[in-house]
C-alpha cells in the first residue's frame with residue numbers, strides 16, 4: 196500500500212534516559228491510567244508515557260483520593276510522573292516521593308488552565324510568573340536525582356507568549372526536556388495549535404530535546420511538525436484515545452512510506468477489552484467506580500461496524516466488567532470493517 200510520506204524519528208536522550216522512538220503519550224487526566232499507558236506501549240513505538248497531573252498539595256495533605264493515581268508499575272519504565280503546584284517546597288517533597296515510588300522522570304505541569312489548578316498559582320499560572328516558575332523548577336531539580344522535564348503551553352494569552360524565555364530559564368536550571376503544547380492557556384483546546392512557537396523554543400535552547408505537542412493526528416501531521424519546527428520528539432494526546440496504535444502507525448508510516456493496515460473490528464474490540472480488564476485488575480477504587488471512569492474511555496474505540504451509536508448507549512449503562520465483556524466480545528470474530536474509519 197502506497198503512502199509516500201517518510202520522516203526520521205531518531206532516538207533521543209532525556210538526561211540519562213534513552214527514548215528509542217521519540218513519540219510520547221501526552222498526560223491526560225482521567226484517561227492515561229496504568230491500563231491505557233500499558234496498552235499504548237504494547238502496541239509499539241510509544242517511547243514514553245506519563246501519568247495524569249497529580250497535585251503536590253494533595254500529596255502534602257495526604258489526600259486519599261490522590262493515591263489511586265499512584266498506579267504505575269516498574270515494567271512501565273521509562274515513564275514520567277507529572278506533578279503540579281506553586282509551592283517549591285511542596286513540589287520538591289512530592290518529587291522526592293514519586294521518585295522513591297519508582298518514577299523515571301518527574302514532569303512539571305505548566306500548562307493546565309482549569310480554574311481549580313490556576314487559581315492556586317499552579318499549572319499554566321506559572322507561565323505568567325517567570326520568577327515563581329523558576330523557583331518551582333529549581334526546587335524540583337535539586338530535590339531529585341532523576342531527569343526533570345516541563346510541559347508548557349505557548350503562554351497565558353496570545354499577547355503574553357512566555358514559552359521562549361521560560362524554556363531558556365528552564366534549560367539553565369537543569370531541566371532535561373521541554374514539551375510545548377502550541378496553544379495559549381486562554382485558548383483551552385479551541386482553535387488550532389500554532390506550531391511556530393515550538394520552532395521558536397527549539398531555536399532558543401541548545402542542549403535539551405524539545406517535544407512538540409498539539410493537533411498531531413496522522414503521520415503526515417507528525418512529518419510536518421518535525422520538518423517545520425525541528426522538534427526532537429512528538430507528544431500525542433487526543434488522537435491516541437481509543438486508538439493506542441497511533442504511535443506504531445506513525446512510526447511505521449514514517450519509516451516505510453507505506454500505509455499502516457487499519458486494525459480490524461476484532462483487534463479494536465480486543466484492545467478495548469484489554470483496556471477494561473487491566474483497569475479493573477489494577478484499580479484501587481473498586482470495580483464499579485473504575486467502570487464509571489472507563490465508560491467514556493471505551494466510547495472512543497470505534498470498531499468500524501454498524502451500530503456504533505447503540506454500542507455507545509450500552510456503554511453508558513455498563514456497571515461491571517461482565518457488562519463491558521458482553522458489549523465487546525461479539526465483535527472478537529469480526530475481521531472486516533464495514534465502513535472506513537477516519
Ligand SMILES: Cc1cc2nc3c(=O)[nH]c(=O)nc-3n(C[C@H](O)[C@H](O)[C@H](O)COP(=O)(O)O)c2cc1C
Nearest residue numbers: 221222223224247248346376409410411431432433
Ligand atoms: C482529557 C484531557 C486531559 C488532559 N490532562 C492533562 C494533564 O493531566 N496534564 C497535562 O499536562 N496536559 C493534559 N492535557 C493536555 C494534553 O496533554 C495535550 O497537551 C493536549 O491535549 C494537546 O495535545 P493533542 O492535540 O495531541 O490532544 C489533557 C488533555 C485532555 C484532552
